[in-house]
Amino acid sequence: MVDPMSSGTGETDVRPAKQPLGAWRDYGEPELPIPLAAALEAFAEQGYHGTSVREIAARANLSVPGLYHHYPSKQSLLQGLLERTMTDLLARSEAAILEAGPEPVKQFDAVVESLLRFHMYRREQAFVGSTEIRSLDDDYRPKYIGHRDRQQRMVDEIVFAGVEAGDFTTEYPKDAARAVATMCVGVSTWFKLDGLLGPDELISRNLQLARALVGYRTN
Template identity: 75%
Template structure:
């Protein structure tokens, strides 16, 4: 089991890696199955052997994306212990790292919700709600323990999560700040949102 902070290249099956590239470049509706198959080095029938439709490719990609995100967040919280501030910092850092190092997957997850079929849509939204509740719970615990002073914990938790997700739209590995410096800066922003009380 890898550490929740460790990121290498995304470990996606070739058809999903090809679908990710195509969806980022052209969008779901602008991508053909033939294009995905070509990118994956497969024939169209060969691609259909693994994934029977373009929708199944999108769903497969989002399932892997969300399972990775949720696992990392849960491991971060488990490693942080019981202190609400430590838990808050851990879940925020996990969200930031994911949206920095899995930018393309996060982008597709945010922009293609509208493209999900009716059966899978609530499943995917359920994953997102589960992730948001991790943030909600640590903010609630921090308020209850006097570590955070926000009078709107639900809204503050939503604002923190939105800030973390937004990193995927602008972060660049070769940008002016190192990953760790950027995370430290955004942790300060996140603490400000919830009204952190220094110890």
């Protein structure tokens, strides 16, 4: 579970309540406040710098002063959106790993599936998070990078544990772990829920690729 958001972004504690087993696989519509949902739509379509506060307010059916009542700046909207994105991602990854139990192979399969599902079902949020890091103010950027590093460490630690246990044969566990995470994140740039490749088939294919990257020992 990540820490609550720092003050100044218009957000309060957004940590989710404890979820039942398997809930990390469950996705409905993103539960975003109306201003953040409007900002997400605009940022995904036009980019942060191509979007005005007035346009976000219009999409949210608010006046500009009304929007500022909730979020004092366009930057606070971006930060609030990315903080919620990372809170959700990290919580799902941690839940998946915990449910998998202590075996590195099962943990690996679980975290890969979780990352893939997130980048399919939260595609726009993940896309904005990946492309707009350059737009973050200096006071928040280190925190956001810290969230991303925390997610990468989860994958790193599992791959190193798998190598130590003899389950994975890669000679380059750090590089393999980063390649696995990059592959999962990349799904947000091309996957469509109504496309020819369904979520379960994508997970099956990419799990095979991820296992190949770490040198999964089949016998």
